[in-house]
Amino acid sequence: MAKHRVTAACAALALAGLAMSGCASKKAADLTCPKVMPAPGADKIVLFRPGGHDVSDVIYGGTIYGIDVTCDHDNVGVSVNAEIVFFGERVERDMPAVSFPYFVALLDPQDNVLDEEAFKVPIDFVAAERYRRAPPEKITVRLPLKNSAAASAYSVLVGFQLTPEQMAINRLRQKTP
Numbered sequence: 001m002a003k004h005r006v007t008a009a010c011a012a013l014a015l016a017g018l019a020m021s022g023c024a025s026k027k028a029a030d031l032t033c034p035k036v037m038p039a040p041g042a043d044k045i046v047l048f049r050p051g052g053h054d055v056s057d058v059i060y061g062g063t064i065y066g067i068d069v070t071c072d073h074d075n076v077g078v079s080v081n082a083e084i085v086f087f088g089e090r091v092e093r094d095m096p097a098v099s100f101p102y103f104v105a106l107l108d109p110q111d112n113v114l115d116e117e118a119f120k121v122p123i124d125f126v127a128a129e130r131y132r133r134a135p136p137e138k139i140t141v142r143l144p145l146k147n148s149a150a151a152s153a154y155s156v157l158v159g160f161q162l163t164p165e166q167m168a169i170n171r172l173r174q175k176t177p
Contacts, residue, residue, distance in 0.1 A: 032151045033071040034106075034143065036082055038064045039159030045100050046169050053165040055172075061089045062100040062123065064158060065133065071151065077144040078151040083136035084158055088123030090130060097124045101161040106141050109153040115141070118161060 047060040065087040072079040088098060100123065105116040119139070125132050141156050162170070 032073065032078070032149045033069060034078070034080055034141075034151050034154035034156050036067055036069045036080060036156040036158070038067070039103075039105075039157040041167065041170050041174070042157075042159030042162055044170055044173065045102075045160035045162060046166055047098065047100075048165065055169065058169075059091045059095065060098045060100075060123075062098075062121075062160065063087045064102075064160070067158060068136075073148040073151075077142060077146075078148045080141040080143060080151075080156055082139050082141070082156070082158070084121075084139065085136050086121045086123065086134040088125070088132050088134060090125060093125075093128045093130050095125075097122060099123070103157075103159055103161055104139055104141060105157045105159075106143065107155040107157065111155070 043064045045062045046058045048054075048057040049059050052058075063086065065085040067085070068083045070081045072081065082104075084102075086100065086102075088100070090098065099120040101118060101120050103116055103118050106114045108114050117139075119137065121134055121137050123132050123134050143151055143154060145151060160166070
């Protein structure tokens with residue numbers, strides 16, 4: 001199911017014509033980094049009260065706040081090192097900490113998923129705090145290529161693992177100006 005969502009996100013990416021460089025700077029070595037970006041439509045998440053599934057039942061929210069990327073090249077490929085920053089919000093200030101499920105997927109030049117890994121990011125709120133930026137999540141994606149210059153044709157997507165109800169909320173948000 002997660003790979004289907006990634007494939008759908010890739011199709012949406014292609015249709016939207018979005019192209020965002022994942023490299024933090026434009027040094028010569030960085031020009032061969034894969035594109036690293038939030039998965040379209042999966043960059044936000046909401047968690048519902050037990051049994052709930054619409055906007056009035058939301059108790060937590062999360063956003064992919066930023067992604068910083070560097071690439072290391074060697075004779076057997078490219079290591080894509082990303083620091084992903086997440087932002088969390090809770091409806092009531094006395095609610096406990098929360099963890100949001102997310103994925104990191106490596107896509108080939110034809111947008112086929114080559115590898116995907118699931119993670120959880122904890123958001124540890126301070127007492128009476130409603131908003132919290134999580135410490136950066138550090139991940140490394142290894143791209144074994146004989147010609148590391150080919151890395152720029154690949155992509156890495158980062159997104160939340162969403163239920164159908166969460167995807168519906170995100171679609172509503174995208175339609176609202």
